[in-house]
Amino acid sequence: MxxxxxxxxxxxxxxxxxxxxxxxxxxxxxxxxxxxxxxxxxxxxxxxxxxxxxxxxxxxxxxxxxxxxxxxxxxxxxxxxxxxxxxxxxxxxxxxxxxVEVPKQITGVIKCPNPNCITNTKEPVQSKFVVHPRGFRCQYCDSLISSEMDIGDYI
Ligand SMILES: Nc1ncnc2c1ncn2[C@@H]1O[C@H](COP(=O)(O)OP(=O)(O)OP(=O)(O)O)[C@@H](O)[C@H]1O
Ligand SMILES: [Mg+2]
Ligand SMILES: [Zn+2]
Missing domain, CATH: 3.30.70.140 (Aspartate carbamoyltransferase regulatory subunit, N-terminal domain)
Structure with a gap:
């Protein structure tokens, strides 16, 4: 071989x-x-x-x-x-x-770390994160997944 x-x-x-x-x-x-x-x-x-x-x-x-x-x-x-x-x-x-290219806005992929975020309730709202200088920020509750956190834990 x-x-x-x-x-x-x-x-x-x-x-x-x-x-x-x-x-x-x-x-x-x-x-x-x-x-x-x-x-x-x-x-x-x-x-x-x-x-x-x-x-x-x-x-x-x-x-x-x-x-x-x-x-x-x-x-x-x-x-x-x-x-x-x-x-x-x-x-x-x-x-x-x-x-690969990191999208500027990520919809329906990242699970927000905030359990009270609307995207984690029964409401039919998809998560939406935007690229932020220090990581990724939730558009609904402003939670930050910082670069020091392991983003893989939220996918
Ligand atoms: N037939 C194959 N089977 C398995 N792996 C392959 C095969 N052909 C290419 N690769 C792998 O695909 C990748 C891209 O191939 P390429 O020839 O562009 O590598 P490279 O010259 O080392 O590029 P780079 O600078 O990105 O490391 C490399 O990891 C290479 O080992
Ligand atoms: Mg190589
Ligand atoms: Zn959130």
């Missing part, structure tokens, strides 16, 4: 699928959770965690066979891994490569 070397890690290449590279170290499993991949999910996945990055420092990396991502999924990944690159692999080659 031919191997591919990715920043010093030797793995089998995938024929078709998606590579999410340059993930914030430690967030690879959060990315899997965002994609609904968990124990018992019948997909082939390779996760590398806390490996040296060619760009310096460390990173996580996720490779998923036979799956291409939806825009909604990419937008969620951007929240936990703003430096991630997404490469679609077709017939062993990078067919499309893109960076």
């Amino acid at each position: 031919v191997k591919t070397i990715s920043d010093g890690i030797v793995i089998s290449p995938i024929k078709n699928g998606t590579v999410i590279d340059h993930i914030t170290p430690g967030e690879g499993l959060t990315v899997l959770r965002i994609l609904g991949i968990r124990d018992g999910t019948n997909v082939t996945v390779i996760v590398a965690s806390n490996v040296p990055s060619s760009r310096g420092g460390r990173k996580d990396m996720v490779k998923i066979e036979n799956r291409e991502l939806l825009k909604d999924e990419v937008d969620k990944i951007a929240l936990v891994a703003p430096d991630a690159t997404i490469s679609i692999i077709r017939n062993f080659k990078v067919s499309v490569k893109k960076t």
Whole structure:
């Protein structure tokens, strides 16, 4: 079997699928959770965690066979891994490569940490967060999810 070397890690290449590279170290499993991949999910996945990055420092990396991502999924990944690159692999080659972008406004994705927020009641109001210099702010109750908090805990 031919191997591919990715920043010093030797793995089998995938024929078709998606590579999410340059993930914030430690967030690879959060990315899997965002994609609904968990124990018992019948997909082939390779996760590398806390490996040296060619760009310096460390990173996580996720490779998923036979799956291409939806825009909604990419937008969620951007929240936990703003430096991630997404490469679609077709017939062993990078067919499309893109960076992720943190949306200015995030609707229906982040759960507000304030239990009394209208978005956490029975009212049919979707959560809405806007990018703030120190994190993400709820448009309804002004709760701040600061950069020191783990945004992944609220997705
Ligand atoms: N067939 C494949 N199977 C698995 N992973 C692949 C395959 N082809 C490319 N990759 C991975 O896809 C990612 C993007 O490929 P690319 O060739 O752009 O990497 P790169 O030159 O290391 O880019 P970067 O500067 O973003 O790290 C890399 O992580 C690479 O290891
Ligand atoms: Mg690389
Ligand atoms: Zn709120």
